Amino acid sequence: MLFFIIFDILQVSGYCGLLIGSPIILYEIIAFVLPGLTKDERKFLGPIVLGSSVLFYLGILFSYTVLAPAALNFFVNYAEGAVESIWSIDQYFEFVLVLLFSTGLSFQVPVIQLLLGQVGLVSSEQMLSIWRYVVVGAVVAAAVLTPSTDPLTQMLLAGPLLGLYLGGAWMVRLTGR
Numbered sequence: 001m002l003f004f005i006i007f008d009i010l011q012v013s014g015y016c017g018l019l020i021g022s023p024i025i026l027y028e029i030i031a032f033v034l035p036g037l038t039k040d041e042r043k044f045l046g047p048i049v050l051g052s053s054v055l056f057y058l059g060i061l062f063s064y065t066v067l068a069p070a071a072l073n074f075f076v077n078y079a080e081g082a083v084e085s086i087w088s089i090d091q092y093f094e095f096v097l098v099l100l101f102s103t104g105l106s107f108q109v110p111v112i113q114l115l116l117g118q119v120g121l122v123s124s125e126q127m128l129s130i131w132r133y134v135v136v137g138a139v140v141a142a143a144v145l146t147p148s149t150d151p152l153t154q155m156l157l158a159g160p161l162l163g164l165y166l167g168g169a170w171m172v173r174l175t176g177r
Contacts (some may be wrong), residue, residue: 008090015097019060019104023053044118052111055164059107063100067146067156071099074150095147102145106161110168117172124173127165138162 018025030049034042072095075087087095116122142158 012093055107056104059104060100063103067153068096068099071153106145109164113168114171124169127169134165
């Protein structure tokens with residue numbers, strides 16, 4: 001029993017260290033790549049890295065304050081009285097940490113759009129012309145990324161994903177490509 005408690009503490013510490021230390025990890029990767037970039041590429045890299053970090057942490061904050069409470073409320077109240085929900089601390093932390101990390105990664109959509117727009121692969125008009133597919137894709141992505149099966153948590157993630165996509169298309173339009 002003591003082994004499982006120690007392993008849970010190490011696992012949570014590792015995940016938290018990875019989440020908190022991700023800006024430094026990202027800086028080290030950029031410091032390695034930076035000497036091989038041109039001056040124009042260097043000017044473009046700063047806003048992308050800053051935006052990516054801010055969006056990742058906003059995704060974590062959104063997941064912690066909105067998604068995790070809604071999903072946990074669903075699990076605790078689902079079939080209340082008929083089924084007793086028994087979660088181990090390991091299951092709880094794994095659920096919350098996977099939800100936090102997947103939401104943080106899903107908030108990177110505008111960064112990817114901006115990169116694709118700057119390279120010239122897609123335009124904002126092309127992005128906005130497929131809005132119907134984006135709505136379906138956001139709902140499907142939310143269904144895959146949320147570990148719970150309730151539609152409320154799925155819609156709580158699909159809404160911001162759709163907003164981030166439209167915001168990314170708007171940013172591509174503002175940048176002029």
